[in-house]
Amino acid sequence: MIQVRALAKHYRVARRPPGLAAAVRALFHRTYETVRAVDGIDFSVGEGERVGFLGPNGAGKTTTLKMLSGLLHPTAGDVTVAGHVPRRREPAFLKAITLVMGQKQQLIWDLPPAETFELNRAVYDIPRDRFQETVAELTELLELGPLVQKPTRQLSLGERMKCELAAALLHRPRVLFLDEPTIGLDVSMQATVRQFVKAYNERYGASVILTSHYMEDVLQLCPRVVVIDHGRIIYDGDLRALAHRMRPDKRIVLRLATGNGAGPSGGDLARFGQVVSAEPGSATLQVAAEEVSAVVARLLAAMPVTDLTVEDPPLEEVFSELFRASRRAAEPAK
Numbered sequence: 001m002i003q004v005r006a007l008a009k010h011y012r013v014a015r016r017p018p019g020l021a022a023a024v025r026a027l028f029h030r031t032y033e034t035v036r037a038v039d040g041i042d043f044s045v046g047e048g049e050r051v052g053f054l055g056p057n058g059a060g061k062t063t064t065l066k067m068l069s070g071l072l073h074p075t076a077g078d079v080t081v082a083g084h085v086p087r088r089r090e091p092a093f094l095k096a097i098t099l100v101m102g103q104k105q106q107l108i109w110d111l112p113p114a115e116t117f118e119l120n121r122a123v124y125d126i127p128r129d130r131f132q133e134t135v136a137e138l139t140e141l142l143e144l145g146p147l148v149q150k151p152t153r154q155l156s157l158g159e160r161m162k163c164e165l166a167a168a169l170l171h172r173p174r175v176l177f178l179d180e181p182t183i184g185l186d187v188s189m190q191a192t193v194r195q196f197v198k199a200y201n202e203r204y205g206a207s208v209i210l211t212s213h214y215m216e217d218v219l220q221l222c223p224r225v226v227v228i229d230h231g232r233i234i235y236d237g238d239l240r241a242l243a244h245r246m247r248p249d250k251r252i253v254l255r256l257a258t259g260n261g262a263g264p265s266g267g268d269l270a271r272f273g274q275v276v277s278a279e280p281g282s283a284t285l286q287v288a289a290e291e292v293s294a295v296v297a298r299l300l301a302a303m304p305v306t307d308l309t310v311e312d313p314p315l316e317e318v319f320s321e322l323f324r325a326s327r328r329a330a331e332p333a334k
């Protein structure tokens with residue numbers, strides 16, 4: 001469904017030297033530098049796949065999504081999406097895709113979302129009966145109800161995002177580019193958006209590429225992740241395999257009876273593993289995966305444990321570890 005080969009986008013930006021004199025000189029002799037926002041990336045996405053496109057701030061995610069949706073022309077490389085070359089912006093291509101940017105809005109501010117829906121019906125030339133059917137489906141999936149009749153400016157951020165998603169999907173695109181669709185939403189609205197994206201993907205077999213800085217989005221939605229840093233892909237594959245490779249350890253989360261005192265100290269717990277946190281009544285230990293059962297047995301025998309769970313390390317740490325490892329590998333050998 002999506003093929004990307006040797007894709008690059010370089011921006012030419014004027015360098016602004018510090019100081020007034022240098023700034024005046026720069027008015028006459030501008031110097032430029034090249035920002036390699038995307039620096040030769042390859043990947044493909046199949047029909048119905050959900051892929052997380054991840055990386056730190058400035059890694060090149062938005063630039064890539066803009067090239068995939070035809071808003072930016074690549075400096076080099078080839079892209080096809082649903083059999084089309086995005087930069088040509090052919091009508092059949094525009095009907096096959098959608099781009100939702102959590103930071104931007106397409107709903108008309110002073111009018112109710114229903115009016116933007118109607119506008120999109122005309123823009124995408126959606127037959128009236130199919131339009132009504134899709135609006136009814138999206139209204140049910142997103143629980144829009146009376147929201148679509150209120151002026152957009154009166155909607156809360158979460159309500160507006162739900163309407164944005166509906167407006168972006170009225171033409172039933174087969175490819176969804178979602179750039180931080182949950183940004184700024186509270187946890188329950190984030191969950192609503194996630195469930196909706198999954199339901200749409202399953203109902204229509206649509207391919208989804210999603211960027212997000214919220215690890216819960218990635219965990220819940222993306223069996224596969226493509227990770228980019230400094231414009232280059234540093235990982236493409238299964239999320240769980242990545243987590244296991246970067247952080248094979250486990251976390252044991254304990255609740256401890258404190259009795260009359262403070263309960264076991266960090267020092268007492270250090271005998272069992274690396275202490276991640278320790279407070280009166282609770283603690284978290286990090287241990288090698290193969291030692292978990294032995295450590296749990298020793299803890300239960302020696303400590304006043306009232307509750308115990310074994311968890312994977314947080315995804316944030318998995319990605320930090322990946323970025324550190326990739327930057328170390330990129331450093332010139334000393």
Ligand SMILES: Nc1ncnc2c1ncn2[C@@H]1O[C@H](COP(=O)(O)OP(=O)(O)OP(=O)(O)O)[C@@H](O)[C@H]1O
Pocket residue numbers: 011012013035036037055056057058059060061062063064
């Ligand atoms: N129009 C532009 N002109 C010059 N440089 C740009 C332009 N747009 C983006 N950049 C630069 O390209 C790099 C990649 O930016 P991009 O927005 O693609 O990153 P991102 O991974 O989406 O980041 P974030 O997570 O912060 O949204 C950054 O260094 C950014 O400053």
